[in-house]
Amino acid sequence: MMHEENFAYFDEGAKKEIRRATLKAVAIPGYQVPFASREVPIGRGWGTGGLQLTLSLIGKGDVLKVIDQGADESVNAVSIKKFVQKTTNVSCTEETSEATLIQSRHRIPETPLTKEQIIVLQVPKPEPLRDIEKSERKTKALHAEEEYSGAWLKLFEQIMMHGSMTTDADHPVLVNGRYVMAPSPIPRFDNEKMNQSEALILLGAGREKKIYAVPPYTEVESLAFDDYTFRVEDFSGKSCHLCGSTNTFLDELIEEETKKPYYQCNDTSYCISLLNEQEQIDTIAEKKKVLKHV
């Protein structure tokens, strides 16, 4: 007997449960809502939280984009994309502006997101207070009582030991003036994109069985002290060696022969679309030149 595959892999009950958790998460910005976290055909810790959100949200008319640390072509992104496509038959894109649903690991795309879009972030460690307090029961109480000195203490210790806050990714944020939240391991550069974001931001942790959210137009503030303010990565004087961008998050690469560093946009699809635009302008200019000569 042949079984007909369910749309988006999960049975409807499973999707409903995830959607319920998602709705609660949206209603309480930054609050971690527990959910059942089903089995999916990828290992826990490889984006199962994000995948489950994607599968529960996706409809036939959606256009999906999946990125892994800024790249559309990385193995993990491609496998997730293929899996969702196989079970839903929706179309996929690499162009940020064309997508209605974006699943991402460790980056928020450079192209500003719109209110028509939803971004799903994969989260390995949803609890910003876990390093300070091992017990889940106790961290829940700390959140309930708005007792966040642990999160600040971690930053204070960094300043004491290294002279500045040293979180490179996953710098904790205060959402809507109430809950301290782990923004998933996005660079500090992307923290600011969460503030007053037009798109709905959903975060899913499959292994830890938590869903949380930043609804559109919500205040998101990175934790910092009065005299040690929050600073994003500094790329001043550096630019992408391909597209020349100076306002994007850059990866540092080392030239094989000269051993000198050079820089490249981390968001590959943004870089490519910029290059395509430049090429168009170049060809138009070229054509104009040709016309002039005639």
Added chain:
Amino acid sequence: MFEEPLLQVRNLSKIYGPTCPKCRTSEKEALIKNYCASCRTVHACRDISFDLFEGEILGIVGESGSGKSTLMQCLYFDQEATTGEMILHHPEGRDENLLLASARKKRFIRNHKFGMVYQNPMYGLKMDYSAISNVAEKMIAAGNRNVKEMEAKGNELLQKVNIPSFRAKDAPKQFSGGMQQRVQIAKALSNHPPILFLDEITTGLDLSVQANVLDLMKDIQVEFGVSMIVVSHDLAVIRMLADRTLVMLDGKVIEEGLTDQILEDPQHAYTQQLVYSLI
């Protein structure tokens, strides 16, 4: 005219277990020490009442298992008291039974009004964080967000408790027991609490370090005028620090009065035994 106490505790009880008709009566005669054999309930603290005045050091003595530490933990909200009343006469905590206050209110009182030094520094300190961060934790909890200010204050306090400044950035797990205890004291003092709880702070320290810590506590009392509740089973510590003393046995206060009076002229049989067994 009588002075108003800073902290008033009335009929505080802490019970572990279901209780049964035999041990629920006020006489509690069926108990073996503080244990009810028929329902296996432990009556750790039984109807404890006392007042603490401003700038006063109140000693609590008693053998192990007499409920001293449980009482401290209930006062510092580490444990929930089963019944009882605690009133703090201080601008923000007026005339409210704090034992029934919301968890947030309790945390506020704990962070702003109380300081605690645990017998075991493991409970009071984050062993992996630097000493200065440990001291700052209490200030952060009380809402301070200025690094320079907290660092200066932390260094000043560590200096006061004789932790050399070149060790301020080491973690307490690299410290000796006495140093850990002194870091705890600095932490407890960091936001000038009106009340300090000291639970067996000299136990496990060698004699010279003990003397050091006791001197420090005396200095602190004189300098900051804080009230303290000092729990100890060591009568020498009580004699040196406490103005007044409660004697506890099997979860009850059996005798209370001026420390000298209790040590020179003990009334209760147990207190007499305790005082005379002092070598």
